[in-house]
Amino acid sequence: MKIVPQSVSLEYIIPDAAKIIEAAGRTCYKSEDKITPESAAKFIKMLMTRGHASVIEHPFASFRVITDRGVSHEFVRHRLFSYSQESTRYCNYSQGKHGGEITVIQPPNLTDDMYDAWHDAMLDAEAGYFLLLKQGAKPEIARSVLPTCLKTEFVATANFREWRHFLKMRTAPAAHPQMREIAGWIRDVLVKECPEVFGEEPSDVD
Numbered sequence: 001m002k003i004v005p006q007s008v009s010l011e012y013i014i015p016d017a018a019k020i021i022e023a024a025g026r027t028c029y030k031s032e033d034k035i036t037p038e039s040a041a042k043f044i045k046m047l048m049t050r051g052h053a054s055v056i057e058h059p060f061a062s063f064r065v066i067t068d069r070g071v072s073h074e075f076v077r078h079r080l081f082s083y084s085q086e087s088t089r090y091c092n093y094s095q096g097k098h099g100g101e102i103t104v105i106q107p108p109n110l111t112d113d114m115y116d117a118w119h120d121a122m123l124d125a126e127a128g129y130f131l132l133l134k135q136g137a138k139p140e141i142a143r144s145v146l147p148t149c150l151k152t153e154f155v156a157t158a159n160f161r162e163w164r165h166f167l168k169m170r171t172a173p174a175a176h177p178q179m180r181e182i183a184g185w186i187r188d189v190l191v192k193e194c195p196e197v198f199g200e201e202p203s204d205v206d
Contacts, residue, residue, distance in 0.1 A: 001126050002103045004151055006178060007066045008185040010193070011155055017059035018044060018196040021160075025055040041196045048200070053161050056197055062157040063186055068105035070148040071178045074170075080162050085154035089140035094133050102126045103151040108177050122147060160197050163190060167198075 014020065018040040025047050026032045047055050065075070076083055093102045104122050106115075125147045132142035158166070163186070169175065170183035190198040 001101050001122055002099060003106050004066070004103055006068075006071075006105055006182060008182055008189070009064045010189050011062040011064050011157075013061040013190075013193050014059040017160065017194045020058050021047075021055055021197070024058050025052070028055075044196045045200075048197075053164075056160040056164070057162075058159070059194070060157060060159045061163060061190065061193070062155055063189075064153065064155050065182060066105075066151060066153050067178060067182060068149040069146075069152050071105075071176065071182065072152050072154060074176060074179055075154075075156065075182075078156075078158070078162065078166055078169075081156050081158040081166075083154055083156055086152050088143040088146065088150070088152075092133065092139045094130055102129060102146065104147065104149045105151050105178070107149060122149070160190075160194070164198070168201075 022035060022040040022043050023032065025043060026035060044056075047053075065072075067075075072085065075081075076085075091098065094100055102122075102125070107118065110118060125145055128145040129142050132145065133139070167183055167187050167190075170179050171187060172180075175183065187198065
């Protein structure tokens with residue numbers, strides 16, 4: 001059994017997003033003649049202040065996320081995203097390319113006693129999974145004994161408006177701690193890549 005940390009990496013973000021938003025938004029007002037090299041930030045702030053968040057649906061970003069299955073179930077509740085996720089139906093973790101072991105994400109805030117209990121449970125789950133495969137079960141059936149903290153990997157793509165909504169929901173204090181960690185990493189990347197849209201806290205108009 002292998003234990004790995006969560007991680008996030010930017011797969012792709014549309015270039016010149018602020019310019020795309022400004023060009024699209026100014027179409028509504030037929031004010032394209034006012035576009036300058038520095039005008040996008042002020043224009044986008046005006047749009048967001050007025051609640052015209054639909055304009056930030058034009059650009060999009062994709063992230064690769066490594067987390068556990070439980071957190072991924074929360075993530076995919078954002079239904080306007082597009083997802084491609086590692087499949088436990090087709091991945092056979094007893095095979096060589098998976099290292100002949102399952103991979104899990106350790107939950108946060110475990111005491112020593114909690115960790116020992118969790119670790120033993122993971123070893124039991126791994127043993128049950130491999131036994132079912134050895135007895136002839138297909139991976140899609142053997143996966144029934146795999147734990148919620150099984151590592152999974154997926155790519156999530158959404159437009160900027162949906163990313164803002166995601167950040168509003170998943171960086172909130174009440175969010176699951178592992179999800180909040182992932183959302184914080186994503187927020188940091190998006191703020192760096194497009195501060196005109198993500199430099200301020202998401203609002204109710206998003």
